Amino acid sequence: MLEAIIEIIIKTAVIMAFPLGALPLIIHVERRGAAFIQKRVGPNRVGPFGLLQPLADVAKFMFKEEVHPSHVRPFFYSAAPLIALVVALLPLACIPIMGPFQFFDRTVYPEVFRSDMGIFFAFAASALGSYGILLAGWASNNKYTMLGALRACAQMVSYELSLSTAVVAMIFIFGTNDIHLMVDWQTGYWFGFIPKWGVFVQPVAAMLFLVGIFAESNRLPFDLAEGESEIVAGYHLEYSSMKFAIFFMAEYVHMIALSALFIIMFFGGYSVLPGLDLIPLSNPFILPLLQVTSLTIKIALMIWFFVWVRWTFPRFRYDQLMNLGWERLLPLGIVNLIITVLFVYFRNQ
């Protein structure tokens, strides 16, 4: 029993350290990337290449005064960042960072809990993401936060629909809902050189899912929830010091979790990248190591894509955003699903 609990705690620590440890690096990449795209220098003073800048920022957040305005609803005001962070971390509980591997005499599964319905758990948990934002906006008792929260919430639910249609289509294509089997399906090559990734089977679903991630994690060009020019900073306007930083963290963790799900469904999850699979598996621990490396590289590329898009596209207008979600992506998702199902059915006949 104790052994099992220790194993769970280790797994939890690893899966939480993965995004939270990468966070300073991601923020640094984001700022240097912005500078690179805009032909600026970016933060480069603290440490080599300015790498210590995010750590300095964290220290600054810690020592800042926690302003607790008198007009807020105190309990919910304090609970909102906590809820946002916990809910953002939850989907990670059943995302495998590598395949099951032999540890001495038993098979170890890397996810915190193993279930063949794990993917539904992850989506259900990420569907709760809007509560932290809604609660923060309402508890702050400010017109701007309220508007930001309502906008964020309406936007998140709208894009969740097209995202769900993409998930159903992919479950249908894979013929399974077990994450490990999905990855197995995507391991290997077509014609010897094209990786068997889901994105080549279902490009439309991949596109819907990708747009869904941007909308769900409130990233530009979908960051209407915090449109500076209209509603100052949106739902976290009245937050300061570490509470503000926690919202920031939650947004990035949510982004990483959704990216990991995207990669599991469309880019082969932890399956070893082409090129890396040439390394001979002389030791049983090499394969898990390669798998973790592959997944990390894929997620890093996704993060770079997020940064790239953020500093390339301007923000949508709110009516454009809602019309895109409801009048373009949702029918596209439904039609894509129908075509997929009928195609698979008639091909198997």
Added chain:
Amino acid sequence: MAYDILLTIMTMVFALMVVFSKKTVVAAFSLLMTLLSIAMIYFQLGTVFLAAIQVLVNAGAIAILFVFVMMLINLEQFQNNRERSKSKLIISILTTLIILGVFSLIINNNIEVLSAVNISDNSMKTLFDKLFTEYYLPFEMATVLLLAALVACIVITGSEKGIKQEQEKLQENLNE
């Protein structure tokens, strides 16, 4: 076993908070917590799928609707509205009777459905097989029901024209 008792107590406490809390938004969030506790009970019984569906539909959509309504129309101004009226009394008596009736049914018939199904994600697949063979027609009818709900909600909230007229009326009143 300890989980059972803890989760049941949690569900009950939150459910009672829905009824007794004076602030409407607190009640709405208690409802959310009740639904999440029920999802956790499913999870604890071994059906991750049911728990996920419970969270997706009940907590992710229905509770969000409630919270939205509370925030949008700001019922806080009515939160002291606690006077007793005749209709309230009748409704509470009726509700109590219904609950007692359900309880007596459960106690008298020691319902076997609950014990007959050994719930787990594997048996979920058996359940789906049943759902999509024997009970496929009711399943399909559910969509028709949802279509009716869709039409109703659009008609009730009013067409674009109706909203425009209302807004113009409001604007005129404001101008006066």
Added chain:
Amino acid sequence: MEFLSFVIFLILATALGLILMFISNLLGQKKKTVRKNDIYESGVNPVGSATRQYDIKFFLTAILFLLFDVEIVFLLPWAIAYNNATNTGFLIAGFVFFMAVLLVGYIFVINSKALKWEE
């Protein structure tokens, strides 16, 4: 076992959040002033209160999301059942009917312009 893992994960995540919040509460200075406690509206004096009525469109979006979400969630067990089924033709027929009803509902929503946000 799965549930135990979930509970431990939940406890650790909550503990992480609480510790982070506690740290800044401990380290940061505390100096209350009238201006800091005020509602932030870009520096000018706050106008009106936040408890006002918001657009009905937000509500409509939420309720339409609910209805479509229920329909799409119905498809999840359907997809799982299809993967293990033998009578696929029967399931496909139901699916076509299901999607037809869904599309009718969708076209009704779009035609009613219920979700048309003003430009």
